[in-house]
Amino acid sequence: xxxxxxxxxxxxxxxxxxxxxxxxxxxxxxxxxxxxxxxxxxxxxxxxxxxxxxxxxxxxxxxxxxxxxxxxxxxxxxxxxxxxxxxxxxxxxxxxxxxxxxxxxxxxxxxxxxxxxxxxxxxxxxxxxxxxxxxxxxxxxxxxxxxxxxxxxxxxxxxxxxxxxxxxxxxxxxxxxxxxxxxxxxxxxxxxxxxxxxxxxxxxxxxxxxxxxxxxxxxxxxxxxxxxxxxxxxxxxxxxxxxxxxxxxxxxxxxxxxxxxxxxxxxxxxxxxxxxxxxxxxxxxxxxxxxxxxxxxxxxxxxxxxxxxxxxxxxxxxxxxxxxxxxxxxxxxxxxxx
Amino acid sequence: xxxxxxxxxxxxxxxxxxxxxxxxxxxxxxxxxxxxxxxxxxxxxxxxxxxxxxxxxxxxxxxxxxxxxxxxxxxxxxxxxxxxxxxxxxxxxxxxxxxxxxxxxxxxxxxxxxxxxxxxxxxxxxxxxxxxxxxxxxxxxxxxxxxxxxxxxxxxxxxxxxxxxxxxxxxxxxxxxxxxxxxxxxxxxxxxxxxxxxxxxxxxxxxxxxxxxxxxxxxxxxxxxxxxxxxxxxxxxxxxxxxxxxxxxxxxxxxxxxxxxxxxxxxxxxxxxxxxxxxxxxxxxxxxxxxxxxx
Amino acid sequence: xxxxxxxxxxxxxxxxxxxxxxxxxxxxxxxxxxxxxxxxxxxxxxxxxxxxxxxxxxxxxxxxxxxxxxxxxxxxxxxxxxxxxxxxxxxxxxxxxxxxxxxxxxxxxxxxxxxxxxxxxxxxxxxxxxxxxxxxxxxxxxxxxxxxxxxxxxxxxxxxxxxxxxxxxxxxxxxxxxxxxxxxxxxxxxxxxxxxxxxxxxxxxxxxxxxxxxxxxxxxxxxxxxxxxxxxxxxxxxxxxx
Numbered sequence: 090x091x092x093x094x095x096x097x098x099x100x101x102x103x104x105x106x107x108x109x110x111x112x113x114x115x116x117x118x119x120x121x122x123x124x125x126x127x128x129x130x131x132x133x134x135x136x137x138x139x140x141x142x143x144x145x146x147x148x149x150x151x152x153x154x155x156x157x158x159x160x161x162x163x164x165x166x167x168x169x170x171x172x173x174x175x176x177x178x179x180x181x182x183x184x185x186x187x188x189x190x191x192x193x194x195x196x197x198x199x200x201x202x203x204x205x206x207x208x209x210x211x212x213x214x215x216x217x218x219x220x221x222x223x224x225x226x227x228x229x230x231x232x233x234x235x236x237x238x239x240x241x242x243x244x245x246x247x248x249x250x251x252x253x254x255x256x257x258x259x260x261x262x263x264x265x266x267x268x269x270x271x272x273x274x275x276x277x278x279x280x281x282x283x284x285x286x287x288x289x290x291x292x293x294x295x296x297x298x299x300x301x302x303x304x305x306x307x308x309x310x311x312x313x314x315x316x317x318x319x320x321x322x323x324x325x326x327x328x329x330x331x332x333x334x335x336x337x338x339x340x341x342x343x344x345x346x347x348x349x350x351x352x353x354x355x356x357x358x359x360x361x362x363x364x365x366x367x368x369x370x371x372x373x374x375x376x377x378x379x380x381x382x383x384x385x386x387x388x389x390x391x392x393x394x395x396x397x398x399x400x401x402x403x404x405x406x407x408x409x410x411x412x413x414x415x416x417x418x419x420x421x422x423x424x425x426x427x
Numbered sequence: 428x429x430x431x432x433x434x435x436x437x438x439x440x441x442x443x444x445x446x447x448x449x450x451x452x453x454x455x456x457x458x459x460x461x462x463x464x465x466x467x468x469x470x471x472x473x474x475x476x477x478x479x480x481x482x483x484x485x486x487x488x489x490x491x492x493x494x495x496x497x498x499x500x501x502x503x504x505x506x507x508x509x510x511x512x513x514x515x516x517x518x519x520x521x522x523x524x525x526x527x528x529x530x531x532x533x534x535x536x537x538x539x540x541x542x543x544x545x546x547x548x549x550x551x552x553x554x555x556x557x558x559x560x561x562x563x564x565x566x567x568x569x570x571x572x573x574x575x576x577x578x579x580x581x582x583x584x585x586x587x588x589x590x591x592x593x594x595x596x597x598x599x600x601x602x603x604x605x606x607x608x609x610x611x612x613x614x615x616x617x618x619x620x621x622x623x624x625x626x627x628x629x630x631x632x633x634x635x636x637x638x639x640x641x642x643x644x645x646x647x648x649x650x651x652x653x654x655x656x657x658x659x660x661x662x663x664x665x666x667x668x669x670x671x672x673x674x675x676x677x678x679x680x681x682x683x684x685x686x687x688x689x690x691x692x693x694x695x696x697x698x699x700x701x702x703x704x705x706x707x708x709x710x711x712x713x714x715x716x717x718x719x720x721x722x
Numbered sequence: 723x724x725x726x727x728x729x730x731x732x733x734x735x736x737x738x739x740x741x742x743x744x745x746x747x748x749x750x751x752x753x754x755x756x757x758x759x760x761x762x763x764x765x766x767x768x769x770x771x772x773x774x775x776x777x778x779x780x781x782x783x784x785x786x787x788x789x790x791x792x793x794x795x796x797x798x799x800x801x802x803x804x805x806x807x808x809x810x811x812x813x814x815x816x817x818x819x820x821x822x823x824x825x826x827x828x829x830x831x832x833x834x835x836x837x838x839x840x841x842x843x844x845x846x847x848x849x850x851x852x853x854x855x856x857x858x859x860x861x862x863x864x865x866x867x868x869x870x871x872x873x874x875x876x877x878x879x880x881x882x883x884x885x886x887x888x889x890x891x892x893x894x895x896x897x898x899x900x901x902x903x904x905x906x907x908x909x910x911x912x913x914x915x916x917x918x919x920x921x922x923x924x925x926x927x928x929x930x931x932x933x934x935x936x937x938x939x940x941x942x943x944x945x946x947x948x949x950x951x952x953x954x955x956x957x958x959x960x961x962x963x964x
Contacts, residue, residue: 103513110515271659271705272698273666275677279697283690368531375670382534398541406530406538413529626809626868629770630823630875631798640822644813 135393148397149404152388156404159224159379165216169227172207175200176230184419204231220298224379226408228298232370232380236305237363243306244313249343251318262314269311274372277304282376301373309366316362320355321347360420364413371409381408454480460682462674464590476683483679484700490596490675491662497601498661499654502608507638509613520609527606532664535603540595540671550582566590592673596665604661608654615650616642648719655712659705666701676700723748723879723910724769729778731764738764740934742778748878751911753921753942756931757957762914765931766881769912770801783878799827802872806884808864810856816843816867817852820874828875835874842870846900862893866900873904880904882913918961922946930954 128143133151149156158169179200182188208227211217223231250262269277281304285295328350332342352359374383385405389395454477461472462482470482508520527535544564548554553563561568561576561583568576571587589597619642627637668675677697684693724746731739739761746752754762767773768780771787771794780787782797811819820839824830830838843849846866848859856864865885872880882901886894898920905911905924915921921928921942928945930938930953938945938954946962949955 103511107513107515110519114519267706268698268702271702273663273677273701275666275669276694276697276701279677279681279684279690280694283684284694287690364529371531371533372667374533375667382531382537386537396545398537398545402534402538402541405534409531409534410526410529414525417529620809622805622807622809623811625772626803626805626811627823629772629798629801629803629805630871631795631827632823633795636826640826641811645811 138397144400145397146400148388148394148400152394155225155388156381156384157225159228159384160222161224162216162218162222165210165218168207168210168215168218169223169225172204173227173230175204175207176227176234180234220296223298225384226381228379229367229370229381232302232305232373233363233367235302236309236366236370239306240309240313240366243310244317245348247310247314248317248321251314252321266311266314269308270315274304274308274369275375277308278372278376280304281307297376298378301376301378305366305370305373308369309362312362312365313359316355316358317351319358320351320353323354324350357420357423360416360423364416364420367412367416368409381405456687460686462679463672464593464674476687479679479683480676480696483674483676486673486679487662487665487668487675487677490593490600490668490673491665494597494600494604494661494665495658497597498604498608498657501601501605503612505605506609506612506616509609510616524606524609527603528610532599532603533667533670536595536599536667536671539599540591543591543595550578553578553583564591567594590673592668592671595671596668596673600661600664603664604657607657607660611650611653611657612646614653615646615648618649619645651715652712655708655715659708662704662708663701666697723750723783724912725779725781726768727779727781729768729775729780731761731768731773731775738934739768739775742936744929744936746910746912748910749908750926751905751909751924752913752927752929753925754912754914754929754931755916755918755921755957755961756937759933760931761934762931763883766883766912766914769879769881770798770803772803799875800878801881802875802877802879803881804865804868804872804883804885806887808856808861808868808888810864810868810871812856815853815855816848816859819856819867820871823871824874838874839870842873843867845873845903846870847896860893861889862896865889865893865897869897869900869904879910879912882911882915884914884916886915886917916961918946930957932957 123143125144128141130138130141130143130145130147131150133147135145135147135151138145138147154163154166157173158166161169179197182196183193206212206215208223209218209220247262247266250258251266253259253262278301281300282297285300285303324347328346332346335342337345370380371382373380374386379387382405385401389398389401455475457473457475459472460479462470462479465482465486470478505520505523508516509524511517511520547562547564550561550563550565553561553568555561560570563583565582567589568583569587569589570576576583576588616638623641623645624637627641628634632640665675666677669678669681672678680693680697684690687693724744726742726744729739729742729744730737742765744765754765756762764773768775768787769782774789775787783800785793785797787794787797810816811822814822817836817839820842821832821835824835824838825832840849840852843852846869848863848866851859851863851867856867859867869885885901886897889897894917898917901911901913901920902924913920913925925942927939928942929936930945930949930951932953937951938949940950945954946958949958
């Protein structure tokens, strides 16, 4: 009771606020529970769904394969499923600081190769599946993974370039970063989707997936560059002095002394950036790729299931939330340790 | 150097092949498409592409400015609630922030659009929380100086209206950005030294007075830079309007590009506009920082 | 003026104040000293409820301090506090720092508040700094402004939490001089400090604390020349040795 007094009812305005909040919760939570659980229809029967007042989770039951795997051939779904698990496994594996050694790169290389074989097939008796048919969760994860992997070195170069003494390099870096950060991702996706084909000799086409991936990489690099620059600025000046005094050449110096420290400082901000990138992959829906959000939206197009958008997007929210919340609590664990 | 040459020559060849003229001449041509909603501007299908893009720009600015105002108010309150001694308030605010920040904006936009178009009743059974205001799946209607909305047939006439697209975009953008603003406000308030609140309380100031007179002015210094960057994010995020059918700049530019094939010019226009907006906001922020730096 | 009866305080599991019994009369000047971590600061912060006690009673000017916000506000109006780190409001001028509380808490009209402020600024001997910002003043000046700020509320009792510990040595004297004058005028004061010279000159009583308990309490003459407990003797030898 004492706890309640101290934490909820300390003063008159606070008491009113608590009561208002409680009444708001009382008005919304029981009806929500009714809608989402008690009255809900779990069978994949669209007629039953329309007849009932509750949520239509039958929609999810019916469509979950399409939502998770897109237009990948139905009987081969074990392949993207396995690929997804391997990719998530690689991420979880990399999260342990104990494993941040040079053989981690080898582990990733092997893992990605296996994923590539699973997804494309064509070898080891696996049927070939062109990447236009990839979709769903694995696509979102792949776009994020390669996005980060390629944007990271590019971001490092840009951050170093921005701090460089050579005016041309500095100008180019600043120009790139400010340009990319000043425009919405969608314009870059349009640019990649529409303009890239124009830049190449006729007859040469770039895969749509690749175009989107390039746009995402270019976008992420600019933001990562700023985060890394923050890390570079946060290193005590004495470190730079010491590195110079050891007479190491620029790249050695940077690679051995400066970057490891800058990156360590920047880890929480970097993870935040990764989370943002993961969320941003949802935009590829707009240029016609079948990421997770896209498959959810498309599954609503079937006449039997139109009108259940609320349920669909709640499920999508849940999936994204699980991934992002996991990543952000990982990032918070860094702040605590340091 | 060589790379640039390679790209440019390919581009020219490709454009010629598809018989697409370069340059911005197309802007003067008649657009031939209608735009669903405008803000303070009159437009019809016989107006030029340039005018269409201008309408898109005003639409973008409209939803961005209103969004910024709502997001700031909502975000400030939630940020302060996060610091409250009240257990319920504090955790409710924390839950809000966690959820909003971990779900992509596009998902949220689709969600709100679905809520309005599927969840709200038709105009005949429209919800009316206050007299004169009606919420239905065709939009939100409210009284203005020129009249009050009245049900005519299957829809409302008179008064002002917000389309479901605008409403979904506005609600989605504001609630999403408010979560980020809440964190910024919280960090700003926490950045003010405890000794300041102690001195204020020792002098007898109430909690409200302490927050208003001592904490917030000092917190603002820490809050303004990331806050302006969130304003910029909101403006850029408004470009997602193209996914739910609100005719903002990107949406209209996209239609224009599809109709005329002038992709490069179209994208250049989009980027130029957003760059101008973001550089102006950066300039403002630098001015503000310089002004308060001395103290 | 102040009564503390069997007061105990915990920071989570740490027992920071143990069975404190203390009485301070009106007009009395009490100096609290002891090794760091002994609970001195916590003790005086109980008086204006910047810290809460878990058991026992704290009564200030007849008002018992509990969770009742109204009582706390009443007590804080009559108790002034000066902090080790000054805690002046950096975004306000010196004059604004001084008039803020009288204007907002006691509803004193602006003009009258400014007159009072200038009067006390003159008392602490820096009236010409009225329109400067705290960052433009030296440490000693800032602390004197802090004292003036507390005085503008016309308190019945002044608390000083190590007021000179954050100052450069050459500025300590100017602050102590102001405090001595205040004492001579009859202000009830509780001062936590390491400045033993001040204690000798001004204190009616010296209280020595160690590990959360009041170990010794005696008039300065007695305390400095003939400390009764070993811990007090040890402390004095360390502090007075240099």
